[in-house]
Amino acid sequence: MLERKPRPTIREENEKALLEAAERVFAKHGFAGATTAAIARNAGMPKANLHYYFATKEGLYRAVIERVLNAWLNAASSFDASEDACEALSAYICAKMDLARAMPLASRIWSAEIMRGAPIIQDFLDTTLSQWVAKREAAVRRWIAAGKLKPIEPKVLFYMIWATTQQYANAAHEIATLNGGEPLDDAAFERAKRQVVATILGGVAA
Amino acid sequence: MLERKPRPTIREENEKALLEAAERVFAKHGFAGATTAAIARNAGMPKANLHYYFATKEGLYRAVIERVLNAWLNAASSFDASEDACEALSAYICAKMDLARAMPLASRIWSAEIMRGAPIIQDFLDTTLSQWVAKREAAVRRWIAAGKLKPIEPKVLFYMIWATTQQYANAAHEIATLNGGEPLDDAAFERAKRQVVATILGGVAA
């Protein structure tokens, strides 16, 4: 009987180390600013080994972006936690806040990719994201029609949620500076999360 | 009698052209991804001329960042447009939205600099921005004490405003994709601005 992942192969271990190192370096320096030498060093191996597992820097970046994209989709699914407007929006905002907290590097890479004009994930924007938005726009419009939410263009609401939650990852350094030089601790972050939920819901709930 | 700027000197004209070209290229490709050759070409001059006016790429970047910083401070001043909570916040949000619309390149450079950990503008965060925040935090707390606003940590409110307004510059490409491939026209942008103001004020006004 073949066991499933009893012990990772050398290939699996090295690819994992490279992907995690790449996430750190791409998040810190951007695609152009990241060097394969820095990524390899971060993963604890010589530069040539990186190219053995990932032929090109762009290929490695694509692999990192795929991981990031899965995290985004996973958080997005919490929008459908409930048919109740406030519950669904709360769950979604909390999930996005938690994602920014748990995976700040992924959040930054995502934002940087969007800011660059999404050269790698354009097809995702055109397909999966467009469909996701279309479906949830319909839900928001139903809630508005049912008198649960104030009239608002759903996309304006989505953009506000995306921007505000990602801010806690993207601007973590600025936030830390304004927090006396220390990153937000768990208590401060939970307070911020509650206040973000309360403010957005307070702004849109009818 | 010496006239004041009747005709810009060659130096002034070329520096201006370079700064504007640099803003475009840095906004598009980030600091590391921007090449001095591309900036010079964009400004319509050979690469060597760029280095005649700005010795190093980083020096040119610093000069660009200073322009961006002035734009930020200018928009920030509209927070003090009124002693009334809702008027002040409305004016500030509108000014930030207009800034994102009028100067998307500057907004993107600013966000990218923050995301990188503010290597160039750290001293601005420590001094001017910290003071700006401290003073306006006090104003928000007074409004809360006076019953004009719901209780909220002022920084949570500022982060929401900063993130949401900058989203319209930073994610312009994503927004265009979700708008059928076309950037928001003026009417759509004005609607978004009104809704952002209404939602945030609805969320915090007592």
Added chain:
DNA sequence: GTCTATAATCGGATAGAC
């Protein structure tokens, strides 16, 4: 002040021994 040519360096990618 302008511009061509070039120096000097960096970084992605590969060759080839182990």
Added chain:
DNA sequence: GTCTATCCGATTATAGAC
């Protein structure tokens, strides 16, 4: 599968003629 040495294109910056 690993790693040293190296190639080579790209990029910052400068030299020096005009």
